Amino acid sequence: MNIEKGGGIIHSINDKGELLPEEMDTINRLTELPIHSLNLEAIAAATNVYRVAQGLRNKMEQEVLSRYGLSWTAFSMLYDMWIWEAVETRKLATSAGVSKATVSNITKTLENKNLCYRKSDATDKRLTYVVLTEKGREIMEVLYPLFHKGEVEVFSELTVDEQKILSNLLRIVIRSNHF
CATH class of the missing domain: 1.10.10.10 (Winged helix-like DNA-binding domain superfamily/Winged helix DNA-binding domain)
Structure with missing residues (x-):
């Protein structure tokens, strides 16, 4: 499935449809903006790296580091x-x-x-x-x-x-x- 804007494909969803709900919300919001060269793959990569880093940090602080x-x-x-x-x-x-x-x-x-x-x-x-x-x-x-x-x-x-x-x-x- 492709998501299009202004006649061009701005994001492709793989066969498994593996976008996270937050990614779909982001796509829906950003496609409303008058940005012509939106790179949703870069946005998704950056956002997901950030979410994993924050999640890892929170998990470790709560489950391991707080004991010390x-x-x-x-x-x-x-x-x-x-x-x-x-x-x-x-x-x-x-x-x-x-x-x-x-x-x-x-x-x-x-x-x-x-x-x-x-x-x-x-x-x-x-x-x-x-x-x-x-x-x-x-x-x-x-x-x-x-x-x-x-x-x-x-x-x-x-x-x-x-x-x-x-x-x-x-x-x-x-x-x-x-x-």
């Missing part, structure tokens, strides 16, 4: 420290998608919980690293398997091959946009 008194961003920072040992604050901000001020505030909270500490670079005092404590490492070793279980649940309807395809497509978007 952690927000998504705090967990992201702990995860980066767990993987890379010491992480420079600018890299933490970029990785978590937040400002350096947010990193500073969350670092204070994590320091108060004895999960990390700050240290200055030995050669360049302008650089500050955040380092996981032993307690932080122990928490991550317990927390990450629970977190991973939630990740697996979110994508359980996809085959392993579909998960690989999705990952590869998202990598293309990440690289081409320097995210």
